[in-house]
Amino acid sequence: MGNFSFLSFVFIVFFSCSTFTLTGAYDPLDPNGNITIKWDIVSWTGDGYNAVVTLYNFQKYRHIQAPGWQLGWTWAKKEVIWNMAGGQATEQGDCSKYKVSLPHCCKKDPTIVDMMPGIPFNQQTTNCCKGGVLSSWVQDPSTAISSFQITVGASGTTNKTVRVPKNFTLKAPGPGYTCGPGKIVTPSKLITQDGRRVTQVLMTWNVTCMYSQFLSQRTPTCCVSLSSFYNDTIISCPTCSCGCQNNASHPGSCVEANNPYLASVVSPAHSNKNSIVPPLVQCTSHMCPVRIHWHVKTNYKEYWRVKVTITNFNYRMNYSGWNLVVQHPNFDNLTEVFSFSYQPITPYSNINDTAMLWGVKFYNDMLMQAGPYGNVQSELLFQKDKSTFTFEKGWAFPRRIYFNGDNCVMPPPDSYPWLPNVSPRPNFSVLTITLTLLSALAFLYTHA
Ligand SMILES: *[C@@H]1O[C@H](CO)[C@@H](O)[C@H](O)[C@H]1NC(C)=O
Ligand SMILES: *[C@@H]1O[C@H](CO)[C@@H](O)[C@H](O)[C@H]1NC(C)=O
Ligand SMILES: *[C@@H]1O[C@H](CO)[C@@H](O)[C@H](O)[C@H]1NC(C)=O
Ligand SMILES: *[C@@H]1O[C@H](CO)[C@@H](O)[C@H](O)[C@H]1NC(C)=O
Ligand SMILES: *[C@@H]1O[C@H](CO)[C@@H](O)[C@H](O)[C@H]1NC(C)=O
Ligand SMILES: *[C@@H]1O[C@H](CO)[C@@H](O)[C@H](O)[C@H]1NC(C)=O
Ligand SMILES: *[C@@H]1O[C@H](CO)[C@@H](O)[C@H](O)[C@H]1NC(C)=O
Ligand SMILES: *[C@@H]1O[C@H](CO)[C@@H](O)[C@H](O)[C@H]1NC(C)=O
Ligand SMILES: *[C@@H]1O[C@H](CO)[C@@H](O)[C@H](O)[C@H]1NC(C)=O
Numbered sequence: 001m002g003n004f005s006f007l008s009f010v011f012i013v014f015f016s017c018s019t020f021t022l023t024g025a026y027d028p029l030d031p032n033g034n035i036t037i038k039w040d041i042v043s044w045t046g047d048g049y050n051a052v053v054t055l056y057n058f059q060k061y062r063h064i065q066a067p068g069w070q071l072g073w074t075w076a077k078k079e080v081i082w083n084m085a086g087g088q089a090t091e092q093g094d095c096s097k098y099k100v101s102l103p104h105c106c107k108k109d110p111t112i113v114d115m116m117p118g119i120p121f122n123q124q125t126t127n128c129c130k131g132g133v134l135s136s137w138v139q140d141p142s143t144a145i146s147s148f149q150i151t152v153g154a155s156g157t158t159n160k161t162v163r164v165p166k167n168f169t170l171k172a173p174g175p176g177y178t179c180g181p182g183k184i185v186t187p188s189k190l191i192t193q194d195g196r197r198v199t200q201v202l203m204t205w206n207v208t209c210m211y212s213q214f215l216s217q218r219t220p221t222c223c224v225s226l227s228s229f230y231n232d233t234i235i236s237c238p239t240c241s242c243g244c245q246n247n248a249s250h251p252g253s254c255v256e257a258n259n260p261y262l263a264s265v266v267s268p269a270h271s272n273k274n275s276i277v278p279p280l281v282q283c284t285s286h287m288c289p290v291r292i293h294w295h296v297k298t299n300y301k302e303y304w305r306v307k308v309t310i311t312n313f314n315y316r317m318n319y320s321g322w323n324l325v326v327q328h329p330n331f332d333n334l335t336e337v338f339s340f341s342y343q344p345i346t347p348y349s350n351i352n353d354t355a356m357l358w359g360v361k362f363y364n365d366m367l368m369q370a371g372p373y374g375n376v377q378s379e380l381l382f383q384k385d386k387s388t389f390t391f392e393k394g395w396a397f398p399r400r401i402y403f404n405g406d407n408c409v410m411p412p413p414d415s416y417p418w419l420p421n422v423s424p425r426p427n428f429s430v431l432t433i434t435l436t437l438l439s440a441l442a443f444l445y446t447h448a
């Protein structure tokens with residue numbers, strides 16, 4: 001009987017995990033998540049146009065962190081970029097055709113990056129200059145937008161002669177994106193600063209880019225470990241969750257935490273500020289850059305408490321603006337989150353079992369590189385719903401966890417900490433105490 005229900009629990013957890021596994025671009029927790037690029041032509045020039053290009057990160061919980069986004073495209077004709085503000089092309093390319101004044105960029109397939117925050121104010125434009133960092137829409141919609149201005153030449157000067165660029169690409173650290181074609185849409189309307197007049201741009205096209213599990217690195221980047229107050233066993237991340245320690249074929253693939261030369265080994269070799277640095281992780285059995293630990297800490301009459309700890313094992317990364325998405329059926333009765341920000345994520349409005357958690361600004365929104373400060377933690381207090389609440393069969397553990405939008409590897413359900421006994425704990429301990437007292441008395445009696 002007990003074995004049967006446990007096996008069916010294992011089956012159900014396994015089945016629900018596998019049906020929810022992300023495939024391709026579709027994400028069941030954020031079905032409409034996308035990054036939209038809007039290209040507004042605001043005026044015509046002698047040989048082209050001025051435009052404002054804006055990136056909107058409409059994804060609920062995927063952000064773009066330093067070193068930021070890189071936007072690319074292929075010009076449809078022989079266009080050049082005369083000037084840019086609030087962003088820049090990474091390479092000028094061959095501008096030898098131009099004699100009098102030199103364009104900013106003559107490449108057929110330019111790559112644009114954001115400016116860094118420190119540039120002079122007279123060179124800044126609205127929503128620019130955040131080093132390419134875009135927060136997720138739930139964390140902060142006001143910083144989920146990035147834009148730059150561009151002056152294009154040799155493009156045609158009417159909406160009949162201008163061509164939409166082709167093959168848009170959006171690169172970001174970590175996850176990969178695939179972009180659709182640019183589509184001409186109804187021209188954007190802009191409201192003047194005093195809010196008293198609405199103007200309309202001359203022409204607009206939109207490009208939609210979707211997160212792609214396929215383009216992103218295939219190996220997982222995080223794993224989950226579990227523990228509880230009612231069982232001493234700590235269930236660690238599955239071995240080789242993100243890779244295996246392999247001294248023979250990859251010496252130096254990881255670093256021992258107590259290595260005396262740690263500082264010299266991990267010193268980042270930044271050749272290019274825009275390049276994405278591969279992780280250098282601490283040697284662990286799971287080899288993941290990030291581990292999430294879920295500890296069932298306390299049982300009260302009406303409530304129960306969980307401690308969540310996120311640990312960074314990557315010596316080459318400070319995770320700025322990190323976020324966690326956690327699925328557990330008790331999130332509909334979450335009472336308090338102590339030192340993280342929280343918002344429920346409800347893609348299907350009747351189910352309220354998924355929470356987004358992220359750091360408090362200037363307090364723990366930065367998960368520091370591996371080492372003594374490389375962790376953040378918080379406690380969650382849930383109110384028990386008597387009809388569903390139980391410590392049995394691993395119910396108190398999360399069903400799924402994402403870190404920065406990546407699905408974390410969970411321990412197999414049959415390894416979850418068990419209750420020491422099927423009977424409730426207070427009865428069990430009363431029994432234990434009685435037995436202990438009895439045997440102590442017996443001992444005293446026989447040795448008196
Ligand atoms: C992109 O996201 C926005 C905001 O959620 C949504 O309105 C739009 O339909 C999405 N676009 C696509 C192509 O899914
Ligand atoms: C171009 O502009 C004209 C009006 O100037 C407008 O009627 C037409 O729809 C526009 N075409 C496109 C593709 O935007
Ligand atoms: C766009 O990309 C596709 C596939 O990579 C390629 O076949 C095509 O030639 C590219 N178009 C241009 C204009 O570069
Ligand atoms: C184009 O993108 C902008 C900004 O996200 C949005 O407001 C507009 O509705 C989009 N247009 C279409 C046709 O999707
Ligand atoms: C890998 O090599 C290092 C030093 O060479 C050693 O300390 C470590 O124990 C080795 N790890 C494994 C799993 O063999
Ligand atoms: C992380 O941040 C700290 C403090 O700002 C800095 O000293 C360290 O170099 C950063 N590490 C990385 C890998 O960027
Ligand atoms: C989900 O639960 C949270 C926490 O109790 C609550 O704040 C939120 O309003 C709920 N949302 C829905 C859609 O029920
Ligand atoms: C704790 O849980 C493990 C399963 O993860 C189980 O093997 C062990 O017997 C449990 N300990 C007690 C005291 O029940
Ligand atoms: C102790 O066990 C009995 C049945 O054996 C049960 O009725 C009672 O509710 C339990 N006490 C507690 C505090 O759970």
Ligand SMILES: CC(=O)N[C@H]1CO[C@H](CO)[C@@H](O)[C@@H]1O
Pocket residue numbers: 332333383384385386
């Ligand atoms: C005990 C308690 O507050 N239970 C509530 C948990 O949340 C669900 C759905 O929001 C409510 O219906 C319960 O009453």
